[in-house]
Amino acid sequence: MLKKIGFWLGTVVAGLALGLGAAAFTLRGASVSGNVNSGPWNTNLTAGGVDADATTRARIALFGLLALDKKETIYYTAGTDSAGEKLDGSCTYVLKGSELAARWWSVTAYGPDSYLIPNEANVFSFSKPSVKREADGTYIVRISPTHQDGNWLPVKAGESFDMTARFYNPEADVYFAPDKAVLPTITKESCQ
Amino acid sequence: MKRLITSVVSAAVLSVVVYIGAIHALPNIIMNKVMAKVGSGGTVNTFMHQPLPTDKARSVVRPSPDLAYSICIIDLSKGPVYVQMPLTKPYTSVALYASNTDNYFVRNDRDSAGKSLDVIIVGPDVKKPETLPAGAEVVAAPTIKGLVLVRRVVESAAAFEVIDATRKLSVCAPL
Secondary structure, eight states: HHHHHHHHHHHHHHHHHEEEEEEEEEEEESOOOOSEEEETEEEEEETTTTTOOOOHHHHHHHHHHOOOOOTTEEEEEBBBBSSSSOTTEEEEEEEOOOSEEEEEEEEEEETTTTTOOOTTOOEEETTTTSSOOOOSSSSEEESSSSSSSEEEEEOOTSBEEEEEEEEEEEHHHHHHHHGGGGOOEEEEEOOO | OHHHHHHHHHHHHHHHHHHHHHHHHHHHHHHHHHHHTTTEEESSSSSEEEOOOOOOOOOSSSSTTTTEEEEEEEOOTSOOEEEEEEEOOSEEOOOOOOOOOEEEEEETTTTTTTTEEEEEEETTOOOOSSSSOOOOOEEOOOOSSSEEEEEEEOOOOHHHHHHHHHHOOEEEHHH
């Protein structure tokens, strides 16, 4: 009898472990990455929408809870630089961009826990009205753990990070061809 | 041998059920946790105005530091809830979320053409109320519990003070 209980207990434990393990594996990685890419930036257009499948919905709940439907906002996230290398808080990156095609936009850096990164300047993002521009309207932002002149987006040395670009009320071109959206390039300059 | 096969097959079937169950349950579990965290003390059908997010903001992942968020946790079990939000520049939106995280409704200041955003939220399978405040849009929620999230773009500290005073005029209350 005891043997029988042990047998079924083992089976149940194995089933539970396998099921939960597989679910954790499916949802692994701190991102809401989707299948639409524009350079290092990618988006999941079902974020927040009622047509999201169960896996997407679970991933969003974990990494992008309370996202808006794509008609209102399109979110692009970059976890790598333009060369495809993982973003590292110990490095300085040069981000070069032009106006994003939306009524209002911002780019925000997040730590590996998906929260804002503590820093002495209390700067967590740059946005359409806040970014300082070059004479031709483009902008250059340095992403670095140490103080930078000009536009500086602070990150934390020794930790990975990622960035989310928010397009509030995206223009029709972005909504219909999100893979062709123009987003900033991210180039590694140096590392500590 | 037969026992081993039985065990492996049973574990495999169970794991599939657990997998599907976990993936489907997770959004509801997380949403309930957030609603409990934000509405500590069981506050429902009342707006809570959050300060501008910093690294200290840890109730919802990936907050935008450029947005002033106002949250009202809605409970439709006792009837419809009326939500009214004055607009602030340059951007105001209201989004309604079901208890499984779905964003089933969103409107912004552009949609409302300069007037305040007025919404009446009714529960699933509930008849529309007979008398309605003029100009309000009626929305059927897919779940009894849910969340109203208002986003207001803030472009400076000075702008935040004005926006904060205006958003306190918002209403979220049983109809």
